[in-house]
Amino acid sequence: xxxxxxxxxxxxxxxxxxxxxxxxxxxxxxxxxxxxxxxxxxxxxxxxxxxxxxxxxxxxxxxxxxxxxxxxxxxxxxxxxxxxx
Numbered sequence: 536x537x538x539x540x541x542x543x544x545x546x547x548x549x550x551x552x553x554x555x556x557x558x559x560x561x562x563x564x565x566x567x568x569x570x571x572x573x574x575x576x577x578x579x580x581x582x583x584x585x586x587x588x589x590x591x592x593x594x595x596x597x598x599x600x601x602x603x604x605x606x607x608x609x610x611x612x613x614x615x616x617x618x619x620x
Contacts, residue, residue, distance in 0.1 A: 555577040562579060564572045574582075 558576040558580070560576055561573055562576045564574075564579065566572070572579075
């Protein structure tokens with residue numbers, strides 16, 4: 536099983552390496568007011584993928600934190616109800 540996982544990782548690495556090699560053309564991203572960023576396509580894809588991943592993680596952490604506070608409040612309410620009985 537260990538060899539199968541290692542083979543899968545090597546194949547994935549080679550696929551990503553070939554993707555990066557085939558998409559090394561320089562592209563430009565234009566902003567407002569004439570600002571422009573020129574970089575290889577694979578770098579731009581990686582940067583925006585990483586930003587999307589980070590944004591998704593931040594949203595998930597925020598929701599988890601909110602749910603934790605809500606659960607704690609419900610537990611406090613349940614304990615108060617149990618103590619009155």
